[in-house]
Amino acid sequence: MVETQIVGRGLHDPRLLAAFGIVPRHLFVLEQDRHLAYADGPIPIGFEQTISQPYIVALMTNLLQLKGTERVLEVGTGSGYQAAILAYMAKEVHTIEFVPELAARAERLLSDYSNVFCHLSDGSLGWQEAAPYDGIIVTAAAPKTPQDLLDQLKDGGRLVIPVGARGYQVLEVWTRHGDSFDCDEVIEVAFVPLRGKHGWDASRH
Ligand code: SAM
DSSP states (O other), X not given: OIIIIIGGGTOOOHHHHHHHHHSXXXXXXXXXXXXGTTXXXXXXXXXXXXXXXXXXXXXXXXXXXXXXXOEXXXXXXXXXXXXXXXXXXXXXXXXXXXXXXXXXXXXXXXXXXXXXXXXXXXXXXXXXXXXXXXEEEEOSBBSSOOHHHHHTEEEEEEEEEEEEETTEEEEEEEEEETTEEEEEEEEEEOOOBOOSTTSOXXXXX
């Protein structure tokens, strides 16, 4: 997985590759799907959600440009795999999940990671209690970048988020400079919808 899917697609940060080498991805998928755990794609984890493709996890992590000293927020804990990778890349990781059953399962899997803090809440609002963050990563697709997340970035901090229509989005990287923000568009992606206040609401979209 690391050689062909991550190094083979141009990501070479030794800390990132080490994290992927250490975290046992097969523990974060459902037992019946263990044989697919290292395949080159997303895998269902129940409740209409997925564990993201390894390359996308690596790319989004890489875009945060972490050195190991940062406090990071992940919106969309899902299986807990991305949070486990972040645990090796940052000092402190807060991760928020909307679906209670997924939050409970991930919290059990992440109990050995002493720098990961799991929360059950609407992550489209961020997690004000531990803000500001050096990095925020959103692993579900938003119709628009939530201002609440931008506001929880430190000066110089980065937000990585898929934004666009249902089923088709662009991965955006926002960087805070004082009270203003730069946005770069990276690649086309397809994430499950973000729910909650700043997510997709059937009556509005
Ligand atoms: N990062 C996850 C992993 O490593 O397995 C993959 C996440 S999955 C693609 C997206 C997750 O975002 C789902 O678990 C979904 O329930 C969650 N989600 C959607 N809207 C949310 C919200 N408003 N707050 C928190 N989590 C949300």
